[in-house]
Amino acid sequence: MDAFSSKDLALRAQKKILSSMATKSSVQMFIDDTTSEILDELYRVSKEYSGSRSEAQKVIKDLVKIAVKIGLLFRNNRFSTEELGVATDFKKKLHQGAMTAISFHEVDFTFDKTVMADLLTGCRDLLLRLVNSHLTPKSHGRISHVFNHYADPELLTKLYEPGGAFAPNLAKICKGLDKMIEDGTI
Template sequence: METFNSKEMALKAQKKILSQMASRSMVQMFIDDNSSEILDELYRVSKEYSGNRSEARKVVKDLIKVVVKIAVLFSHNRFSDEELKLAQTFKKKLHQGAMTAISFHEVDFTFDKAVMSEILKECRDMLLKLVNIHLTPKSHGRINHVFNHYSDPELLTQLYNPSGPLKPHLTKICNGLNKLLEDGTL
């Protein structure tokens, strides 16, 4: 049986970013246990949807790299006041996305792939604007890869299929999102 551990992948990403400064405790600052569980479920969704383990690894690895890089930028106060306002708008949109995802999961027959896809695309665009001058084009490509993958209407349709094989993953993702909302992380 294959094992996938997003914390290990996050540690690898941080090592690359921070070279000799990387430490396991520093990664745990950026990606907690609950977030790690959500990432693991996102990996499983991608793997089952695409049937491609390496693509699933790549998309989650890209997500972890982006999260760690943005966290490093925040922790080093690299964003201007205007960018911090944009970051707050991004966080609100992400919060809206989480609430929408949970609502679509909890209330039968409410799922709308166009709505969910559009929220994710808006998040992508805001994030790209936020990191525009701070991250390389390669990192911008990673952001596009992650958001384009998870905003795919067909993936979302399969994920929200009430009798589909991805439903248990959606339940775990939504439970994790609920925890992030409850503790104010999202």
């Protein structure tokens, strides 16, 4: 039996095209201004922390590719009922992570790198479960790369260091997260 499906072929082509065009200008078509500002700050933090412009660009590019591909899968109703349950769990965990990040920023001396790292790795694991049968191992690697990068306890410690070099970046990230929470985006 021939398993050809033009709809599947079109979806694979869209994912491939979107994957190859994840540049700053094309991202504006898929990502709102608040998210773009958060991504810019995450890029600056990654660049400064890693000391590598190319590594920072790769992390953000991986993040954008994954977000766009998952959005495409949702738009094309590719997730089963069980997977939609995992997506709901992911959104709740992401919301919890955003609330925790903001709280750690607003309340002095409450930051706990283990809590933040655990929230981020929990998000990673849920996202990997969600896309397990939909995306390639290369995309799974991108998900791990992004979440492992930002869940690095040393990076988190530097990010939340009171009066540290990343304080302005963290303030902008938290302001954006707060807006996304208010808008119901996360």
